[in-house]
Amino acid sequence: MDFTQLDATLRDAATDLKLDDRERAELRELGARIDADRIRYLRNRAFDMARELIATPDGDAGAVLRWLEQVVRTLDLSSLPAAAGTTAFFSPGESCLNKLRELCRAARSSIDACVFTIADDRLSDELAAAHRRGVAVRIISDNDKRFDDGSDIVRLSQSGIAVRLDDSPFHMHHKFALFDGKTVANGSFNWTRTASSSNHENLVVSRDAYLVRCFGGQFEQMWAKFPLL
Secondary structure, three states: OOHHHHHHHHHHHOOOOOOOHHHHHHHHHHHHHOOHHHHHHHHHHHHHHHHHHHHOOOOOHHHHHHHHHHHHHHHHHHOOOOOOOOEEEEEOOOHHHHHHHHHHHHOOOEEEEEEOOEOOHHHHHHHHHHHHOOOEEEEEEOOHHHHOOOOOHHHHHHOOOEEEEOOOOOOOOOEEEEEOOOEEEEOOOOEOHHHHHOOOEEEEEEOOHHHHHHHHHHHHHHHHHOOEO
């Protein structure tokens, strides 16, 4: 994308001086794709546009500055480098399982699990144990999977853990979890025994601030949308 296109993108975002969720996501994704020179160009152009807008006869300095702050924060977040602590785990085998158990045990304030199905007692027991020691545990899962043989969703809800299920004819198919709002674990790995014993699965664990914020935002959107079990 050349500088003319970048300039046009930013001007479109400045039309109403409001960076809505769609515009913020588009700007964040753009920032993740372009190099550091183009990030600097966009940031500088945002300041130039802000000065131009404030100088107009009906310029609302407060609104312009709020828009500028949103743009700069979004660009800064999108350009954060990947955390050195990002690691990957694979199955068959117990490396994915063991990493998730480790993360559950290390959690001190919160665990937000958004998982298609939870049917491995070894992981369910870790969630329950975290809840008992005062960690705020929230679970989002698929409404159809609660009826599967071996599903632990109802048991976890009865233990006092807040559980929400999607109420649509489609599947909530995510498999990610956030720990203390600082670490995200995501991948194809299902929280089932078969995923460890037989399936070819993957789990990526990262402390990258951008990824954590993206997954956290997705969790909160679904948490607000879906009903409690």
